[in-house]
Amino acid sequence: MTAGTDVAGTTTSAGDAPAILHAEGVTKRFGGLVAVRNVSFDIPEGSIVSLIGPNGAGKTTFFNVIAGLIDPSEGFISFLGERMVARSVRAWAEPFFWLAPSVVAAVVGIGLGSVGSRVGLDVAVLAAVLLLIVSLLTAIVRPPWYVRLLIRAGVFRSAKPNEVVNRGISRTFQNIRLFQNMTALENVLVGMHSRMRANLIDSAFRLRRHRREETEMREEGRRWLAYVGLEGRDDALARNLPYGDQRRLEIARALASHPRLLLLDEPTAGMNPVETSHMTALFGQIRSELGITILLIEHDMRVVMGVSDRVTVLDHGETIAEGTPEVVRANPLVIEAYLGKGAAS
Amino acid sequence: MTSMLASNPTIREARSFLRRHQSLSILISVGIIAALLPIVATVPPFSGFGNQRDFVGGFADAGVFVLLALGLNVVVGLAGLLDLGYAAFFAIGAYTFAYSASGYTGLDVPFWPMLLVGAFVAAMFGILLGAPTLRLRGDYLAIVTLGFGEIVPVVFLNASAFTNGTNGITGISQPNLYGLFGIHGFGFTNPWLYYFTVFGIIMLTTMILYRLQDSRIGRAWVAIREDELAAASMGINTVTTKLLAFAIGASTSGLAGVFYASKLATVTPDQFGFTVSFTALSMVVLGGMGNIWGVSVGAFVIYEIQSQGLKQLNNLVQTARLPTLHLGPVTIDWATINFLNYQYLLYGLALVLMMLLRPEGLFPSRRRREELHEVDIEPSEIEPSEIGPGALGGEP
Numbered sequence: 001m002t003a004g005t006d007v008a009g010t011t012t013s014a015g016d017a018p019a020i021l022h023a024e025g026v027t028k029r030f031g032g033l034v035a036v037r038n039v040s041f042d043i044p045e046g047s048i049v050s051l052i053g054p055n056g057a058g059k060t061t062f063f064n065v066i067a068g069l070i071d072p073s074e075g076f077i078s079f080l081g082e083r084m085v086a087r088s089v090r091a092w093a094e095p096f097f098w099l100a101p102s103v104v105a106a107v108v109g110i111g112l113g114s115v116g117s118r119v120g121l122d123v124a125v126l127a128a129v130l131l132l133i134v135s136l137l138t139a140i141v142r143p144p145w146y147v148r149l150l151i152r153a154g155v156f157r158s159a160k161p162n163e164v165v166n167r168g169i170s171r172t173f174q175n176i177r178l179f180q181n182m183t184a185l186e187n188v189l190v191g192m193h194s195r196m197r198a199n200l201i202d203s204a205f206r207l208r209r210h211r212r213e214e215t216e217m218r219e220e221g222r223r224w225l226a227y228v229g230l231e232g233r234d235d236a237l238a239r240n241l242p243y244g245d246q247r248r249l250e251i252a253r254a255l256a257s258h259p260r261l262l263l264l265d266e267p268t269a270g271m272n273p274v275e276t277s278h279m280t281a282l283f284g285q286i287r288s289e290l291g292i293t294i295l296l297i298e299h300d301m302r303v304v305m306g307v308s309d310r311v312t313v314l315d316h317g318e319t320i321a322e323g324t325p326e327v328v329r330a331n332p333l334v335i336e337a338y339l340g341k342g343a344a345s
Numbered sequence: 346m347t348s349m350l351a352s353n354p355t356i357r358e359a360r361s362f363l364r365r366h367q368s369l370s371i372l373i374s375v376g377i378i379a380a381l382l383p384i385v386a387t388v389p390p391f392s393g394f395g396n397q398r399d400f401v402g403g404f405a406d407a408g409v410f411v412l413l414a415l416g417l418n419v420v421v422g423l424a425g426l427l428d429l430g431y432a433a434f435f436a437i438g439a440y441t442f443a444y445s446a447s448g449y450t451g452l453d454v455p456f457w458p459m460l461l462v463g464a465f466v467a468a469m470f471g472i473l474l475g476a477p478t479l480r481l482r483g484d485y486l487a488i489v490t491l492g493f494g495e496i497v498p499v500v501f502l503n504a505s506a507f508t509n510g511t512n513g514i515t516g517i518s519q520p521n522l523y524g525l526f527g528i529h530g531f532g533f534t535n536p537w538l539y540y541f542t543v544f545g546i547i548m549l550t551t552m553i554l555y556r557l558q559d560s561r562i563g564r565a566w567v568a569i570r571e572d573e574l575a576a577a578s579m580g581i582n583t584v585t586t587k588l589l590a591f592a593i594g595a596s597t598s599g600l601a602g603v604f605y606a607s608k609l610a611t612v613t614p615d616q617f618g619f620t621v622s623f624t625a626l627s628m629v630v631l632g633g634m635g636n637i638w639g640v641s642v643g644a645f646v647i648y649e650i651q652s653q654g655l656k657q658l659n660n661l662v663q664t665a666r667l668p669t670l671h672l673g674p675v676t677i678d679w680a681t682i683n684f685l686n687y688q689y690l691l692y693g694l695a696l697v698l699m700m701l702l703r704p705e706g707l708f709p710s711r712r713r714r715e716e717l718h719e720v721d722i723e724p725s726e727i728e729p730s731e732i733g734p735g736a737l738g739g740e741p
Contacts, residue, residue: 067578165580177575179568189561190568194580196561200589203560204553206368210560257580 017044020261020293021066021169025075028061028317035061037317038075043261048287048294050304052328053314054337059297060174062314063265066295067171068164077158079167079261084159165194170254171263174297176246180239184230184249187238188221191256221256228252228282244275251282261293262286268300276303283307305329313337367559371552379544394657402536405608407648408543409601413621414628414644415550415637416597421626422635422710423558424590425570427487430474430494431625434595436617437470438463438602440501440508443612446518449509456520460546460603467599468592475591479584482573494622502614513613517606531607539608546604547641550597554637557593566590567635620689624651627692631699633706642708655684655691 019042028036036058043049051059064070066077068084077084108128159167170191179187196217202210222234228248233241238249247267254262264283268276280303286292298304304311304325311328313321315337321328328334363370385391386400394400413435420428441463445454454462478489501508508514519531520542531538557563565586568576577583606612624647632643662679670677684691699706 069574069578160582161574161577162580162582165578170580171578173575173578177572177578179571179575181571182564182567186564186567190564190576190581191579193561193565193568198561200557200562200593203562204556206556214560253579 017046019043020045020080021295022078023062023066023075024078026062026065026072026077027074028058028065028070029073034317036065036072036314039314039317039319040075041312041319041322043293043295044309045260045293046287046291047309048283048296048307050296050298050308050311051314052298052301052304052311053320056316057314057337058317059314060265061317063171063263063295063297065158066164066169067263068159068161071158079169082167084164084167162194165257165259168258168260169263170257170259170261172247172250172254172265172267174265174269176250178238178246178250178253181237183235183237184225184241184252185218185221185234187249187253188224188256189217191224191253192217192221194257224252224256225249227255229278244271244279247271247279248282251286255286255290255292259292261295263295265297266299267296268298268303276300279303280307367555368552371555372548375544375548375551379541379548383540394653398536401540403649403652405536405539405543406652407645408540408547409605409608410625410628410648411547411641411644412543412550412597412601412604413625414632414640415547415554416594416601417625417629418594418634418637418640419554419557419566419597420590420594421629422640423563423570424566424587426478426587426590427483427490428591428594429487429491429619429622429626430497431490431594431598432617432619432621433474433494433497434467434471434598435602435605435621436497436501436612436614437595438467438599439606439612439617440514440602441466441599442603442606443514443517446607447514448516449514453518456518456603456607460600463603464596464599467602468596471591471593471595472588474595475588479587491619491622494619498614498617501617508614511613511615513611513616515611517610517612519610520607533610539604543604546600550600551637551641554593554597558637562586562589624692627696629706631695631706633709635710636706636708639706639708639710643706651688655688658684 021043023039023041026036026039027034039058039062051062053059061070065072179190182190196213198207198210198213201207222231225231225234228251230241230245230248230252233245238246241249251262251264251267254264267283268279271279283294283296284307287294296304296308308325310323311321311325312319313328313331313334315333320333320337321331323331363373382404383397383401386397386404391400413431416434417428417431420426420431442456442459444450445452445459445462446456474490474493478486481489501513502510505511519533520538521530522528528538531542558566565576565581568579568581569583569586573583576586625644628644628647629640631647632641633639659682662682662684665679667679669679
C-alpha cells in the first residue's frame with residue numbers, strides 16, 4: 001500500500017504495490033484435459049513477475065487466457081480493476097440480457113391472464129407485475145443464473161486479443177511471430193495500429209490526420225527500434241534479421257502499442273549467454289525507464305532469478321509455489337517438479 | 346544506361362520529386378500510358394491487326410478487367426483472402442446501373458453519380474458476403490465465395506419478374522457530358538470517349554489503392570495475410586479489417602460493372618459467370634499478387650491476348666499453311682484450328698507453367714518475391730532449446 005514512496009526500490013517487496021492484473025480462479029479445460037486449474041494470482045504494478053514450470057505445465061495456456069486468445073472455462077482476469085470481457089457486447093447488451101427474462105415473464109403472465117380472462121385480468125396483471133419486480137430485484141442484487149448461462153454459451157466472451165491490446169496489454173510469442181515479409185519498421189508500425197486513428201477516408205485522401213500520424217509514428221517507430229538495439233535496420237525485412245534481432249524486434253513491436261503490461265513468452269529461448277544477458281538487461285530497462293510491468297514465462301533460471309520480483313510456479317496446471325525467487329528456489333515442491341522426487345530428497 | 350541517367354542532376358531531382366509525390370507520379374504515368382496505347386495501335390505489326398478505332402474500343406474493355414484485377418488484388422493480394430466469386434460484385438454494379446438508367450425501370454439517373462452508387466452498393470454486398478466468411482480460412486473461404494459467385498447470376502437469371510431473366514436488361518443509358526467539351530451522350534460509335542473514361546476511373550482507383558496500401562489499413566491487411574493471430578495480438582480488429590478489404594475490392598468491381606453496363610447498354614446474367622471470376626483471379630496471379638502495377642499490366646496483357654492475340658494466332662497459322670499432321674489416329678489440320686476455342690486450355694497451361702517457373706507472377710511485389718524464394722534457411726526455424734542451460738539456476 002505504501003510502496004509508492006520507495007521509487008528507487010530495488011529491494012521493495014513487490015507485493016506492496018496494487019495489482020495491475022488479477023487472475024481469479026482461472027481454469028481452462030480442453031475436453032478432458034485440464035490445462036490450467038484454478039489459478040489465482042496478482043501482478044503488482046511496476047514489477048517483473050515470472051511464471052515458470054516444466055513443459056506442459058500450462059504456462060502458455062494461462063498466458064493466452066490473459067492475452068484474450070483463449071476463453072477461460074472458469075474464472076476471469078481483471079486488469080486495472082476492470083474485468084476483461086468483450087466490452088463491445090457487454091456495454092450495450094448487458095442491460096437487455098438482465099431485463100429480458102423479466103419482460104418475458106410479464107408478457108407470459110399477461111398472455112395467460114387474457115386467455116383465462118374468466119379468472120379476472122387484473123389478477124394476472126398483478127401477478128405479472130409482481131414477477132417483474134421480483135426478477136428486477138434479483139437481477140440488481142447479483143448477476144442472475146441466466147447471465148452465467150450466457151457466459152457459458154459464449155455470449156459474453158472474454159475480451160478479444162485486439163481489445164486486450166487496446167486496454168494496455170501486449171505480448172510476444174514463444175515461437176517468433178513477426179510479419180516476416182514486412183520491414184522492421186512496418187512491423188513496429190503494425191504494433192502501433194491500436195494507437196493510430198487514421199481511417200479509410202483520411203488515408204485515401206491523405207488528409208491531415210493521416211499525414212501527421214504517419215510522420216509522427218514513423219519517427220517514433222525508429223526510436224523503438226533504436227531502443228531495443230536495432231537502429232538503422234528500419235528497412236530490413238523481418239525474415240532477414242538474425243534470430244536474436246527478431247526477438248528484439250518482437251519486443252519493439254509489443255512496446256509500440258504503449259502497454260502498461262508486457263507479456264513475454266520465453267523471450268530468451270534459443271539465445272546464447274551473451275544475448276541472454278543483454279536481453280535480461282533490456283527487461284530491467286523496460287521496467288525502470290518505461291514503467292512497464294512485465295509478466296515473463298521463462299525456462300532459463302538465471303534470467304528468472306536475476307530479474308524477477310516474484311515467481312509463480314505452475315505444474316500440471318496448478319500453482320505449486322509462489323513468492324520471491326529465493327523462496328521459490330528453496331521450495332522442495334519446485335525441485336521435485338523439475339527434477340523428480342529423488343532430487344528433492 | 347540507368348547509372349548515366351541517375352548521375353544527371355536534373356533527372357535525379359525529378360526522380361526524388363516523383364518519389365515524394367507518389368500520387369502525382371501515378372497520375373502522370375497512367376496518363377502517359379493512356380496517351381501511348383492508341384499510338385502503339387497504329388504501329389506495325391499492330392496496325393495490321395485492325396484499325397485504331399477497334400483497338401481503342403478493345404482497350405476500353407480491357408480497362409474493365411484492369412479495374413476488376415485492381416479490386417481483386419486488394420482482397421487476394423493484400424489481405425490474402427481467396428475470393429472465387431468476385432464476378433458477383435461486377436454483376437451487382439452492372440445491374441445497379443441497369444436498374445437506375447434504362448427503359449426497364451423508366452429511370453434515367455446520370456452515369457457519373459451512379460459510378461459512386463454502384464461502388465457503394467457493391468461494397469455493401471461485399472460486407473454481406475464477408476460477414477459469414479470471416480471465421481473461414483483458405484479453402485473453406487474459397488468455397489463459400491465460389492458459392493456466392495454462383496448464386497448472384499442465378500438469382501438475376503431466375504428472378505425474371507424483376508430482372509427480365511435470360512434476356513437481361515437492355516437499352517441502358519450511355520454516359521453524358523451535357524455539352525461539356527461539346528459532348529453530349531457518348532453513343533455507340535465513338536470508342537474514344539469510353540477509352541478516356543475508363544482510364545480516368547483507373548487513374549483515380551490506382552491512386553486511392555496506392556494510398557490505402559501505404560497506410561495503417563494497408564499494413565493491417567498485409568499483417569493479417571502474414572499472420573492473422575499475431576495481427577490480432579497487435580491490436581488489429583481482424584473482423585472489420587477483413588470486411589473492409591472485401592468492401593474495397595467489391596466497390597472497385599462495382600465501378601467496373603457500372604461502366605461495363607453503360608458501354609454495352611445491355612446486361613444479361615451470363616456475362617457474370619464463373620469464367621469472369623476465374624479470369625480476374627488469373628490476371629491477379631499471373632500479373633503478380635500484391636503489386637498494383639503488376640496486376641494492371643497482367644490484366645491488360647491477358648485481355649489483349651484473349652481478344653486480339655488468339656485471333657491473330659489463327660490468322661498467322663492459317664496464312665503460314667503448315668502441313669497437315671498425321672499422328673496415328675489424330676489428324677491436325679492447322680487451317681481449321683480456332684485458337685479462340687482453346688482459350689481456357691491456354692489459361693490453364695499458362696497458370697501451370699507460371700506456378701512452376703515464376704510463382705510470384707510476372708511483376709511481383711517485393712514481399713511476394715521474398716516470400717516465394719526462400720533460399721536461405723529461416724532463422725526462426727531454429728528450435729529453441731526447451732530448457733535453458735541452467736534450468737534450476739543455483740544449487741537445488
